[in-house]
Amino acid sequence: EDxxxxxxxxxxxxxxxxVTLNCSYEVTNFRxxxxxxxxxxxxxxLFMLTSSGIEKKxxxxxxxxxxxxxxxxxxxxxxxxxxxxxxxxxxxxxxxxFGTGTRLKVLx
Amino acid sequence: xxxxxxxxxxxxKRTGEKVFLECVQDMDHxxxxxxxxxxxxGLRLIYFSYDVKMKEKGDIPEGYSVSRxxxxxxxxxxxxxxxxxxxxxxxxxxxxxxxxVGSYNEQFFGPGTRLTxx
Numbered sequence: 420e421d422x423x424x425x426x427x428x429x430x431x432x433x434x435x436x437x438v439t440l441n442c443s444y445e446v447t448n449f450r451x452x453x454x455x456x457x458x459x460x461x462x463x464x465l466f467m468l469t470s471s472g473i474e475k476k477x478x479x480x481x482x483x484x485x486x487x488x489x490x491x492x493x494x495x496x497x498x499x500x501x502x503x504x505x506x507x508x509x510x511x512x513x514x515x516x517f518g519t520g521t522r523l524k525v526l527x
Numbered sequence: 528x529x530x531x532x533x534x535x536x537x538x539x540k541r542t543g544e545k546v547f548l549e550c551v552q553d554m555d556h557x558x559x560x561x562x563x564x565x566x567x568x569g570l571r572l573i574y575f576s577y578d579v580k581m582k583e584k585g586d587i588p589e590g591y592s593v594s595r596x597x598x599x600x601x602x603x604x605x606x607x608x609x610x611x612x613x614x615x616x617x618x619x620x621x622x623x624x625x626x627x628v629g630s631y632n633e634q635f636f637g638p639g640t641r642l643t644x645x
Contacts, residue, residue: 453633453634460638462570464633467633509570513623519568519569
């Protein structure tokens, strides 16, 4: 059965901390892994990863994929209260299997 | 910017009612998706469409049907709503590949419809 597992389930940090969110996957058909940030409404797209070992960066966020070990990490450096959200990862091809998310809370 | 809109943000229906959830995207995307999101279960795919009048079941299609008569619009239908269909429903679209399903583009989500079935 295809599955995507995220860890930790939730995380509380203080502003300025660095966090690492984990996503492991086992899917029959894999082409890419997606990361999303979800606040109170629709998930917003962060990254799409298709190749192992190539880091993608956007400001304080970065992500990398390991296709041999079947996992990805999302790093957030110098966290801010605005980073508080649920972070989702998804793996697949044109159809994706989503994890249940990591709930991040950043305290001022 | 890609824009995906859903007809209602909040909806309250009674058991046994027929419910229509509408989704429209304005970027000429080929692929459209309906998910439901429940606490502890994440996003689960209900149905997927890769072209007009083409559809494919997702992981939890029971109790639902879909319609895609025009490329920009994808409708989710609950034939006879039940209380276990109370959930957040999210529509998404992705670019796709003309004439096929071999796309792995990122999906863009609508704002969601929170449906309560009493």
